[in-house]
Amino acid sequence: MAKKAEGHQYEWQRNHLWEDEITILKNIAEEAGLIETVKWGGIVYTYKGKNVVGIGGFKDFFTLWFFKGVFLNNKAGVLINANEENTKSLRQWRFTHKKDIDSNLVLQYLLEAVEIENAGLEVKPEKKQTVIPALLQDALDKNKDLALAFNQLAPYKQREYCEHIAGAKREETRLSRLEKCTDGILKGKGLNDKYR
Structure with missing residues (x-):
């Protein structure tokens, strides 16, 4: 069962638009055995102290973002890279309606994300080349x-x-x-x- 971070209020700016939907996603994360916390003002679920998935609401959608989503199979084709230029590992799953949430599929993705964490997979940061003008x-x-x-x-x-x-x-x-x-x-x- 997931534990809720104590003494924190969620500051994610658009969660209020998607309260029921976010509650559904949080319940699935709890079912996957993840621990709820707050980081960067948003809801983040961890496994053994490592960030696994974030949940948040935006103006036009609510989302799960997998911190190591690049390693997920994504057989259902639901994940996107929301920022191609800067994001190497993070992948996002966007929803626009409560009916879009397939609880079993979300749970499969979350359990696979836990397996990825157990395997210790990670994207190594690229060394940036300094170009002197x-x-x-x-x-x-x-x-x-x-x-x-x-x-x-x-x-x-x-x-x-x-x-x-x-x-x-x-x-x-x-x-x-x-x-x-x-x-x-x-x-x-x-x-x-x-x-x-």
Whole structure:
């Protein structure tokens, strides 16, 4: 039997539109032996402390999203990748009516998701290649202190600076961004350190 996370209120913004439907999905998740919790303001079910499936309501649909859905057989063809550019593992099953819920099929998918967790399957994150924009590379070539400081930054911090500078559409904006970033690089700070 699933346990409900204590002391949490659900903050998922559209669950109120699908209360009965979400209750049905939650009951099926409980039947699969998953533990209910709240993460990122939404309902998430776990197995042995690992995220298995989330349940939530949106304006036009309610959904299950399987954290390792890429490994599911998906014989019924119900799963989609809701964000092809950024999502490698997550798969979503969308519903628009209570009658769309096939309890037995949902339970099969949930039990298969538990098997995937037991097998330890996971998608390894891809190593992102840092592409240094020509403008920044030119500045690094001309200023050895800047180059040394940049090379001492963690790869993700280097990538943040590169993407920030290269992301500007106009040349003058790229130049302005480079000028503003130089001090942070020399101080060994990441572009977004103040938000961490």
